[in-house]
Amino acid sequence: MSFDEEMQAALETFVIESQELLQTMEDDLLSLEQQTDPSEAIAAIFRAAHTIKGSSGLFGLDHIVRFTHVVESVLDALRDGHLSVSTELVAILLPCRDHIALLVEALAEGQETEDAAQSQTGDALLRQLRPYLGEESAVAPVKATAPTNDPAQTGNWHISLRFGADSFRNGMDPLAFISYLGTLGSIVTLTTLTDALPDAADMNPETSYLGFEIDLQSDVGKEAIEGVFEFVREDSIIHILPPNSSIDSYIDLIRSLPEDEQRLGEILIHSGVLTRRELEAGLQQQGQPTPEGSPPQQIGSILVETQSVPQPLVDAALEKQKQAKESKARENQSIRVDAEKLDILIDLVGELVISCAAANLRAVQLKDSRLLETNAEIIGLVEEVRDSALKLRMVPIGSTFSRFQRVVRDVSADLGKDISLVITGGETEVDKSVIEHIGDPLMHLVRNSMDHGIEAAALRAERGKPAKGTLRLNAYHESGTIVIEVSDDGGGLNRDRILAKAIERGLVQPGITPSDKEIYALIFEPGFSTAEQVSNLSGRGVGMDVVNQNITALRGTIDIDSVPGEGTSLKIRLPLTLAIIDGFLISIGHSFFVIPQDRIIECLEMPSTCNNYDYMDLRGEVLPFIRLGALFKLDTHNDTAEDTTPRNREASKRENVVVVEYAGSKTGLVVDQLLGEFQTVIKPLGKLFNHVQGIGGSTILGSGEVALIIDVPVLVRHYSQREQAALRAVPQYACA
Amino acid sequence: MQTLNIEGEMTIYTAAEQKNLLLAFIASGHTLEINLSQVNELDTAGTQLLILAKQHAAKAQKQLRFVMHSKAVLDVLALANLTSLLGHSD
Numbered sequence: 127m128s129f130d131e132e133m134q135a136a137l138e139t140f141v142i143e144s145q146e147l148l149q150t151m152e153d154d155l156l157s158l159e160q161q162t163d164p165s166e167a168i169a170a171i172f173r174a175a176h177t178i179k180g181s182s183g184l185f186g187l188d189h190i191v192r193f194t195h196v197v198e199s200v201l202d203a204l205r206d207g208h209l210s211v212s213t214e215l216v217a218i219l220l221p222c223r224d225h226i227a228l229l230v231e232a233l234a235e236g237q238e239t240e241d242a243a244q245s246q247t248g249d250a251l252l253r254q255l256r257p258y259l260g261e262e263s264a265v266a267p268v269k270a271t272a273p274t275n276d277p278a279q280t281g282n283w284h285i286s287l288r289f290g291a292d293s294f295r296n297g298m299d300p301l302a303f304i305s306y307l308g309t310l311g312s313i314v315t316l317t318t319l320t321d322a323l324p325d326a327a328d329m330n331p332e333t334s335y336l337g338f339e340i341d342l343q344s345d346v347g348k349e350a351i352e353g354v355f356e357f358v359r360e361d362s363i364i365h366i367l368p369p370n371s372s373i374d375s376y377i378d379l380i381r382s383l384p385e386d387e388q389r390l391g392e393i394l395i396h397s398g399v400l401t402r403r404e405l406e407a408g409l410q411q412q413g414q415p416t417p418e419g420s421p422p423q424q425i426g427s428i429l430v431e432t433q434s435v436p437q438p439l440v441d442a443a444l445e446k447q448k449q450a451k452e453s454k455a456r457e458n459q460s461i462r463v464d465a466e467k468l469d470i471l472i473d474l475v476g477e478l479v480i481s482c483a484a485a486n487l488r489a490v491q492l493k494d495s496r497l498l499e500t501n502a503e504i505i506g507l508v509e510e511v512r513d514s515a516l517k518l519r520m521v522p523i524g525s526t527f528s529r530f531q532r533v534v535r536d537v538s539a540d541l542g543k544d545i546s547l548v549i550t551g552g553e554t555e556v557d558k559s560v561i562e563h564i565g566d567p568l569m570h571l572v573r574n575s576m577d578h579g580i581e582a583a584a585l586r587a588e589r590g591k592p593a594k595g596t597l598r599l600n601a602y603h604e605s606g607t608i609v610i611e612v613s614d615d616g617g618g619l620n621r622d623r624i625l626a627k628a629i630e631r632g633l634v635q636p637g638i639t640p641s642d643k644e645i646y647a648l649i650f651e652p653g654f655s656t657a658e659q660v661s662n663l664s665g666r667g668v669g670m671d672v673v674n675q676n677i678t679a680l681r682g683t684i685d686i687d688s689v690p691g692e693g694t695s696l697k698i699r700l701p702l703t704l705a706i707i708d709g710f711l712i713s714i715g716h717s718f719f720v721i722p723q724d725r726i727i728e729c730l731e732m733p734s735t736c737n738n739y740d741y742m743d744l745r746g747e748v749l750p751f752i753r754l755g756a757l758f759k760l761d762t763h764n765d766t767a768e769d770t771t772p773r774n775r776e777a778s779k780r781e782n783v784v785v786v787e788y789a790g791s792k793t794g795l796v797v798d799q800l801l802g803e804f805q806t807v808i809k810p811l812g813k814l815f816n817h818v819q820g821i822g823g824s825t826i827l828g829s830g831e832v833a834l835i836i837d838v839p840v841l842v843r844h845y846s847q848r849e850q851a852a853l854r855a856v857p858q859y860a861c862a
Numbered sequence: 863m864q865t866l867n868i869e870g871e872m873t874i875y876t877a878a879e880q881k882n883l884l885l886a887f888i889a890s891g892h893t894l895e896i897n898l899s900q901v902n903e904l905d906t907a908g909t910q911l912l913i914l915a916k917q918h919a920a921k922a923q924k925q926l927r928f929v930m931h932s933k934a935v936l937d938v939l940a941l942a943n944l945t946s947l948l949g950h951s952d
Binding site: 289293294295299300301302304305308315316317318320323325326329331332334335336338 | 938
């Protein structure tokens with residue numbers, strides 16, 4: 127990998143991690159006000175901001191560092207209890223988080239510095255933060271400039287750095303760390319030690335030989351300074367002495383470092399940490415180092431002298447370190463895998479399933495019982511492999527849900543309603559491909575519930591409900607599907623108004639009273655809205671039908687339950703994965719097709735009476751049908767598709783009709799043979815077939831033949847559009 | 863007087879090559895000058911090489927000067943407090 131590629135890869139990781147941290151930050155910010163003890167959430171928010179700042183520093187993304195630094199300062203004050211959680215503060219911190227997210231996003235698109243608009247937004251946000259910063263100024267930290275010799279400076283941190291020999295080779299640039307350290311405060315003195323640099327002949331230009339003694343003036347904590355060197359602590363010697371450490375600790379430091387005592391002593395005197403007298407007295411006092419006294423510093427540890435730090439703080443730090451270690455251990459139990467790699471794996475496993483079926487077919491033909499037995503075992507194993515491969519792609523739905531905390535907060539503010547979101551079942555797992563598609567429909571439903579479902583506070587009070595409305599998102603598994611519930615404690619659906627509207631629009635015949643469920647389902651009809659007032663969120667009558675379409679496209683269903691005055695609950699049922707489909711195998715001539723099982727109402731034989739028409743009588747209902755053979759221009763088993771004279775048809779085998787349902791209406795699909803149920807792995811079609819209407823994918827049969835999977839909604843829609851166009855075209859023919 | 867122009871980066875990626883270049887250059891004369899005006903990036907490895915060159919030249923009792931430091935170089939020298947060692951000296 128070239129340097130640029132490596133850098134690019136590292137940046138990508140940075141972007142992904144930052145986005146995750148920003149998500150945590152948002153979740154925690156939103157939960158701040160609800161918590162009785164928000165300290166943990168505050169700490170998490172602070173850590174997120176801190177880590178983003180730190181990593182940005184490593185990449186030299188000064189604009190992100192500058193902005194995040196101020197946010198971090200405010201969070202620090204919050205953490206230390208100098209500020210308390212308030213709605214106003216959260217309302218400012220949220221846009222700040224958004225701004226960082228924006229900068230990270232821009233970075234992902236290759237923009238490594240901020241543009242004028244961004245810096246303007248950033249500055250405006252920083253101005254809002256300023257009141258919270260107290261006496262601290264909101265000005266970005268000054269980068270270390272030429273070291274000044276100010277002996278009056280006391281109370282500086284002293285940091286000794288001996289970077290590991292392999293630092294450069296590991297991609298670490300010591301000066302970059304120091305430069306970043308400079309953003310935490312100001313570097314008072316810095317000495318670069320070249321003592322370890324060997325003669326030119328022995329010097330490996332890729333080995334790090336330099337050491338640094340730094341005095342830093344900063345009011346950040348130990349943790350922050352340690353954090354700077356997080357990435358190099360493993361093989362470097364790093365000593366951090368807090369301000370006002372005892373003389374002894376400096377002497378110990380001098381002794382433990384590889385360089386000459388006197389030389390280090392001079393540096394300390396020079397930087398004003400020690401006076402010459404103190405140094406000499408100290409060195410003399412410890413003249414004969416006792417065997418147990420200050421053993422050589424172990425590589426890989428950061429020594430922080432704690433003499434001047436109260437014990438409870440040390441304990442807290444240790445506890446914190448232990449937690450960090452534990453979380454690190456947990457991290458190691460999971461690995462980050464590119465979703466594309468998983469897709470490839472699942473694809474291959476799908477191929478494997480098909481090959482197994484082919485092998486099995488062969489065994490059946492050979493009538494070799496031992497081969498059949500072995501095959502059966504292999505098929506069993508392969509199916510297990512397939513299931514566990516599919517499980518790899520399962521992710522908890524919680525992250526999708528928690529996005530709505532923000533939506534609910536923002537929308538309820540817009541609507542002037544007080545609404546809280548309660549999330550349960552966030553750990554329920556579902557295939558990533560489903561998660562990707564569920565966001566938009568859920569968004570519609572959530573907004574709809576908030577806008578129309580939950581009443582205004584005055585009305586709620588009148589109805590004797592708590593002023594605060596509650597919206598619930600819940601998920602659970604149920605017989606091979608995932609159920610997602612969106613429920614509110616609002617006014618419920620107005621059954622009578624929906625029915626009246628449906629009658630008015632001719633969707634329901636007057637005099638017929640459908641069941642409550644059927645009435646509620648009417649809200650999914652295109653263009654159906656009972657809202658008296660069109661708000662800018664919903665009520666235009668678009669939306670619910672789109673939701674229904676989206677869910678149907680995912681092979682899912684929606685159920686509505688509603689109790690007037692008490693609330694509405696929508697249940698979305700979705701398959702756990704989109705990669706496998708329960709289908710029904712049919713054939714037309716020599717071609718095979720799979721129709722998704724959940725679309726099929728029934729199968730029946732084609733009555734001989736309607737061979738010439740495109741409709742039939744289904745127990746008193748008119749059932750229009752589509753002749754798939756003619757549509758796809760296939761040879762059916764009765765010679766040619768064109769030859770449809772009744773006599774010829776009668777002579778041949780009867781055709782069958784598969785009755786499918788789409789958007790509440792039934793359509794028949796005329797096929798030759800019904801071959802039975804068939805569970806299969808969906809393989810997407812190549813780009814070449816993008817324009818093909820009505821085919822949703824393909825699969826390979828055990829015999830090696832390809833079967834196309836019929837996309838019922840598209841097929842029906844496309845066909846009816848075509849027929850209507852043909853009807854319109856008729857008069858033109860007449861004229862010609 | 864010999865002059866060497868270093869162009870581009872002086873980083874870990876070029877260090878091995880530049881070490882040979884510098885040593886060869888130091889061996890080539892007695893009064894030496896290295897022009898740093900075209901150095902657009904300097905990291906710790908590069909800095910270390912400059913120090914090495916200075917020390918090596920001193921040991922060999924040769925005159926080595928760095929001149930025309932670019933901004934990238936000056937920034938790093940300021941950060942590492944090496945301006946007096948590696949800066950422009952007459």
